[in-house]
Amino acid sequence: MAKPATRRLLGGAAAVVVIALLGWGVYQAFRPVHDPVQGQIEAQEVNVSSKVPGRVGQVHVQLGQAVKRGDLLFELDSPEVRAKVAQAAAARDAAGAANQKAQAGARPQELVAARANWERAQSGAKLARVTFQRVQAMYAEGVIARQKRDEAEAQARSADELATAARAQYDLARQGARPEDKLAAAAQVRQVAGVVAETDAALAETRIMAPAAGEVTKVAIQAGELAPQGFPVITLVDLADVWAVVAVREDEFQPYAKDTLHQASIPALNVKAQFKVTLVSALPAFATWRAARPGGTDLRTFEVRLRPTAPVPGLRPGMTVVFER
Structure with missing residues (x-):
């Protein structure tokens, strides 16, 4: 049989453990939970058009094709230009x-x-x-x-x-x-x-070259169709110039100040990468978060752009990127 003093000591220790566990549970139940910030990868796009109108004579590229600066993209057939x-x-x-x-x-x-x-x-x-x-x-x-x-x-x-x-x-x-x-x-x-x-x-403008290197993501007009002046016939995307865009509420903006570094996971590639904040701009007035309590103020939402600090192989526009808080 344990002595009464020993039993009291064990009972006190058990009570302390129970109280600690209850406190930990209350803390876990009511502590603020920060969800990950999810964004999307975007890239620089170039819309290629002609300064003169004409009928598309031939398209020299296909969707998904990689082109270099100066490569011939398409040609226009313009009898009016030849006559001039x-x-x-x-x-x-x-x-x-x-x-x-x-x-x-x-x-x-x-x-x-x-x-x-x-x-x-x-x-x-x-x-x-x-x-x-x-x-x-x-x-x-x-x-x-x-x-x-x-x-x-x-x-x-x-x-x-x-x-x-x-x-x-x-x-x-x-x-x-x-x-x-x-x-x-x-x-x-x-x-x-x-x-x-x-x-x-004007004659040179009937042979349209690639103004920059990139990948063909859109061909709006095929051979035989009329191309108005300034109409974007082909769209190029520069996969070397990519960034992530996330929307951050005003009360959670502090960690995303300009030039700060953040780790993110890219589910499509199953990799992690480091990003640096390069641009912060307020979204239009309609993109606001109302305060939960009466008498509070509206909370604006900011657009934050982050560029990878090192090239990420396979990173493409439209991929999801998740920043842990």
Whole structure:
């Protein structure tokens, strides 16, 4: 038989154990429980479109295909663009020919013809002057009438004027185009060159290249369909630029301050990874949590973006990511 003192000691110890267990149970029942924060993986997307409208001639990629920057994605068939290119090329040739003509001046044959006209006019003027002198002498002697003398004088003056005009034509042929005409012709060439560059750029826009590396996740238009200007024909996703997005209530936001590090599990890959908070922004006003007690304040929800601190093989947009608290 145990002594009474021993029995009292054992009973007290048992009571302490029971009280401790009851306290632990109450604590576990009423302590705050923090559920894991669940988010989703997102990635940078690029919508590829054309600056010119046209009919899709050929699509060179397929869904799920990985492309590099500069790879040909699709081509447009645009007769209107080809016609503008041909018009611009013809205008360029015409402007170039006009400019060459203005800069070169008259041809040698034109110079020879102008000089011959001037010399012929000079000879005619000289003959007209001699004839007038003879008629004048005869008029002074009273041999012919004044009318004949006046006609001879008019013919001499007309011949001199014709010789002067022929000399001016010869001088113009020697000098070539005026400086203003040369400048205008050169400016026309530059203007047409701009038009040619514009049409060449439009033609280049019918061959659409990948602006960045990525994976083809959407092909909105197939060959033979019309593609409006600026319509996203192909969507690329950059799997090297991924992040996790979680929504955190305002009263639970403190652990997710910018630049903080967090461990997360990715169920689809059955791996854990470390993420770093890179962006925090408040969601629109309708995304709020009402206070549970009367007289409290609304609790806003924040969008938190976290990027993996190291590449995670196989990580793709849409995967679930779970952050433990």
